[in-house]
Amino acid sequence: MATKQRARVVLDRTKAHVRYRYVCPHGHIDWDQTNNHIWCRGCRRQAENGDDVDPEHRELVDKKTSEVIPWERIEIVVPEPEEREADA
Numbered sequence: 001m002a003t004k005q006r007a008r009v010v011l012d013r014t015k016a017h018v019r020y021r022y023v024c025p026h027g028h029i030d031w032d033q034t035n036n037h038i039w040c041r042g043c044r045r046q047a048e049n050g051d052d053v054d055p056e057h058r059e060l061v062d063k064k065t066s067e068v069i070p071w072e073r074i075e076i077v078v079p080e081p082e083e084r085e086a087d088a
């Protein structure tokens, strides 16, 4: 009872509404997953423009609820190719 395991968040980033909902802590949608964290292109651009931002993150923000979700709880799913398009 004491340990409250929060549900995993499964993201299908081929869907636009998912991409726009789960953003980096600085509000960008153009992040990528790396080995065990998130790398954000938008933050990289800001850093190149002289802002003090780190393009690497270990959490995402759910814009709908403003919840900060640690990377450990996030699962990126990629639809099977045959689900996207039948290719003969």
Ligand SMILES: [Zn+2]
Pocket (backbone or CB within 6 Å): 024, 025, 026, 027, 028, 040, 041, 042, 043, 044
């Ligand atoms: Zn960012």
